[in-house]
Amino acid sequence: MQVSASSAGFTPASVAPAISYQELMRKVQLARPKEDLDLLRRAYEFSARYHSMQVRASGEPYLSHPLAVAHTLADMKLDVVCISTGLLHDVVEDTEADASVIKSHFGPEVAHLVEGLTKLSKLDFQSAEARQAENFRKMMLAMVDDVRVILVKLADRLHNMRTLEHVSPEKQERIARETMDIYAPLAHRLGMSKIRGELEDLAFRYLEPAAYQEIAKALEKKRKVNEAFLAEVAGVLDATMSKHDIPARLEARVKRVFSIHQKLRRQRITIDQVYDLLAVRIITETLKDCYAALGVIHNLWRPVPGRIKDFIAMPRPNLYQSLHTSVIHDTGVPFEVQIRTAEMHKTAELGIAAHWRYKEDGPGATKPATKDALDEDQRIAWLRQIVEWQLDVQDPGEFLSTLKVDLYPEEVYTFTPAGKVIILPRDATPVDFAYEIHTGVGHACVGAKVNGRIVPLRYHLKNGDIVEILTQQGHGPSRDWLTIVKTSKARNKIRQWINTRARQKALELGKRLLEKEARRFDVNLKKIEEAVYQTATQDYGFHKIDDLMAAVGFGKYSARQVLTKLSPQPLKEPEEPGKIVATLKQALGISSDGAIVVAGSNDLMTYRAKCCNPIRGEPIVGYITRGKGIGVHAKTCPNVENLMYEAERRIDVEWARTTEDTYPVKLIVYTDERPGMLKEVTQAISDGTNIRTIEAMVDETDHSATIELILDIADMKHLDRVLGGLKRISGVRDIERVLKL
Numbered sequence: 259m260q261v262s263a264s265s266a267g268f269t270p271a272s273v274a275p276a277i278s279y280q281e282l283m284r285k286v287q288l289a290r291p292k293e294d295l296d297l298l299r300r301a302y303e304f305s306a307r308y309h310s311m312q313v314r315a316s317g318e319p320y321l322s323h324p325l326a327v328a329h330t331l332a333d334m335k336l337d338v339v340c341i342s343t344g345l346l347h348d349v350v351e352d353t354e355a356d357a358s359v360i361k362s363h364f365g366p367e368v369a370h371l372v373e374g375l376t377k378l379s380k381l382d383f384q385s386a387e388a389r390q391a392e393n394f395r396k397m398m399l400a401m402v403d404d405v406r407v408i409l410v411k412l413a414d415r416l417h418n419m420r421t422l423e424h425v426s427p428e429k430q431e432r433i434a435r436e437t438m439d440i441y442a443p444l445a446h447r448l449g450m451s452k453i454r455g456e457l458e459d460l461a462f463r464y465l466e467p468a469a470y471q472e473i474a475k476a477l478e479k480k481r482k483v484n485e486a487f488l489a490e491v492a493g494v495l496d497a498t499m500s501k502h503d504i505p506a507r508l509e510a511r512v513k514r515v516f517s518i519h520q521k522l523r524r525q526r527i528t529i530d531q532v533y534d535l536l537a538v539r540i541i542t543e544t545l546k547d548c549y550a551a552l553g554v555i556h557n558l559w560r561p562v563p564g565r566i567k568d569f570i571a572m573p574r575p576n577l578y579q580s581l582h583t584s585v586i587h588d589t590g591v592p593f594e595v596q597i598r599t600a601e602m603h604k605t606a607e608l609g610i611a612a613h614w615r616y617k618e619d620g621p622g623a624t625k626p627a628t629k630d631a632l633d634e635d636q637r638i639a640w641l642r643q644i645v646e647w648q649l650d651v652q653d654p655g656e657f658l659s660t661l662k663v664d665l666y667p668e669e670v671y672t673f674t675p676a677g678k679v680i681i682l683p684r685d686a687t688p689v690d691f692a693y694e695i696h697t698g699v700g701h702a703c704v705g706a707k708v709n710g711r712i713v714p715l716r717y718h719l720k721n722g723d724i725v726e727i728l729t730q731q732g733h734g735p736s737r738d739w740l741t742i743v744k745t746s747k748a749r750n751k752i753r754q755w756i757n758t759r760a761r762q763k764a765l766e767l768g769k770r771l772l773e774k775e776a777r778r779f780d781v782n783l784k785k786i787e788e789a790v791y792q793t794a795t796q797d798y799g800f801h802k803i804d805d806l807m808a809a810v811g812f813g814k815y816s817a818r819q820v821l822t823k824l825s826p827q828p829l830k831e832p833e834e835p836g837k838i839v840a841t842l843k844q845a846l847g848i849s850s851d852g853a854i855v856v857a858g859s860n861d862l863m864t865y866r867a868k869c870c871n872p873i874r875g876e877p878i879v880g881y882i883t884r885g886k887g888i889g890v891h892a893k894t895c896p897n898v899e900n901l902m903y904e905a906e907r908r909i910d911v912e913w914a915r916t917t918e919d920t921y922p923v924k925l926i927v928y929t930d931e932r933p934g935m936l937k938e939v940t941q942a943i944s945d946g947t948n949i950r951t952i953e954a955m956v957d958e959t960d961h962s963a964t965i966e967l968i969l970d971i972a973d974m975k976h977l978d979r980v981l982g983g984l985k986r987i988s989g990v991r992d993i994e995r996v997l998k999l
């Protein structure tokens with residue numbers, strides 16, 4: 259049996275054993291005899307060469323740092339690839355060696371791990387708010403595809419913390435804070451209690467030196483007493499376990515400084531009242547041994563009620579398994595006993611590292627077929643998931659959604675320029691990012707810079723991207739965005755915006771249609787009482803009049819229908835509008851053209867746009883105006899391209915089948931100046947076509963004439979016929995149709 263009474267705290271660099279390359283080799287050889295020690299040797303020599311000119315803050319050669327990191331990794335019994343990475347972890351970051359050199363010297367696996375570390379070293383935690391620490395931890399896990407990168411990172415941080423006394427107080431504070439917020443919890447998540455404990459105590463020492471010293475002093479004062487006590491307890495336990503044939507290795511410990519500090523603060527007690535200040539650990543063989551030992555202990559000392567914890571039946575999320583019980587010694591001193599199997603102990607101490615199984619025989623080799631070996635792989639995968647799930651989630655609904663996301667770890671971790679982490683689903687775009695920041699930013703988004711470079715809005719964000727959204731006041735989202743966004747938040751906000759706009763337009767249009775219809779039937783809308791409006795609104799199943807007006811605008815109900823409900827007397831079909839009425843309508847811009855119908859709706863007000871005056875048979879397109887109904891343009895109209903920029907205002911229109919209407923069309927005929935020309939022109943036209951105006955001008959200098967005409971034209975066929983007739987006249991040089999009358 260062996261009893262080791264390790265006291266709390268840390269090992270300062272000054273008393274750390276000198277670490278050497280030879281020792282490292284020996285350690286690895288012992289733990290992993292089959293591995294490629296040549297790789298390790300080359301990694302060491304490479305690191306020694308590239309770091310040769312560098313010195314640490316302590317004055318030691320820089321090489322002492324990667325060597326110490328490698329030792330920690332070797333103590334964790336990690337594979338040679340991982341330990342070599344430890345030796346090389348700062349090479350790309352701090353020397354002129356680049357990634358390709360690492361790859362050519364050490365192969366893709368080591369290069370990949372070193373690259374992961376270089377990537378992590380670029381993360382700036384400083385700018386993070388404290389509440390974002392969890393995001394940073396998650397991001398670190400998301401950014402690496404090989405957990406060994408994290409293990410090396412933790413070993414790296416551990417050595418930096420052990421040697422923190424050599425740097426400036428500002429740097430001490432920053433590094434210690436980072437360690438407390440990011441790295442110690444990360445180690446905890448990964449189940450690495452040993453590293454976590456040391457990181458916490460080291461960080462605590464720099465963050466709250468007074469509190470640290472107070473507890474450390476109290477412990478020091480009682481150190482002799484405590485050690486004697488633990489030795490006595492261990493002796494009794496050892497004898498009793500032997501008597502009951504329970505195999506047991508004993509360890510004893512005094513609670514760590516930071517752990518005590520937390521307990522004192524949380525429970526507002528003094529150090530003497532900490533039940534588990536002193537603890538003995540029994541490491542046995544089987545599950546049965548664990549429970550047998552528990553029974554034996556409870557016979558020896560009185561258990562404290564409510565202090566028995568079965569983490570074997572109910573493992574902690576980081577896979578920690580153990581039985582805990584607090585008992586009272588005959589002298590009245592309470593202490594804790596932890597009981598676990600050797601396997602559980604390994605997991606508790608090393609966490610994920612305990613489960614790290616490297617590919618024994620390289621690629622192509624058959625995997626060990628034992629059930630345990632396979633389970634181990636799955637365990638690592640599962641552990642990683644657990645690590646990612648293990649959020650402090652209060653709301654069960656929120657937990658489910660987190661769970662879902664993490665089950666498919668399809669997230670990207672991005673930053674605002676100020677360093678705030680924004681978590682988005684994989685393939686998310688800058689538009690998603692913009693809406694995640696603020697709806698207003700989303701709506702006003704016109705472009706984005708990623709890592710300082712302009713990218714298209716459909717760019718897929720990557721882990722670690724720093725995203726800056728370019729905005730423009732008054733800009734609105736485009737319907738196209740719906741196809742590029744990945745978050746439901748962005749999608750909903752864009753839809754909402756589009757719907758609001760569409761409704762606004764429909765509302766304007768609906769009001770206009772009703773007014774037009776009211777004028778047609780000579781109903782004075784203003785004289786209709788509010789209550790009548792209300793009743794009509796409710797009859798249609800709406801709450802507000804505006805909703806009804808919008809429904810009219812959307813074409814759900816016709817203006818005539820609604821007017822019938824509103825009108826105090828039955829609607830009477832009006833007589834043909836007189837000339838004055840027609841003129842008035844024209845002046846108001848509401849001379850709705852019955853010749854044009856809007857696809858899917860037969861009661862929307864349309865008018866032929868004055869810029870192009872399209873005629874029957876001409877390809878046309880509708881444009882929803884603000885308050886004037888639907889403007890109908892010739893597809894060839896020069897304004898169309900500009901107007902249709904707002905795609906959602908475009909609407910399909912077509913010519914109604916029958917009508918006897920004609921349209922004024924203005925033509926300019928360029929001819930030679932000769933006698934009888936004007937007569938020939940009018941003759942060619944007047945065959946069934948009404949000429950409204952005709953005006954001719956002669957230019958003596960080049961013997962040309964310009965004849966300007968306005969004709970009543972029924973449709974495109976008619977126009978083509980007229981143009982054909984004109985072109986046949988000898989001396990006609992060119993004919994121009996002037997779109998604007």
Ligand code: MN
Nearest residue numbers: 323347348414
């Ligand atoms: Mn380092």
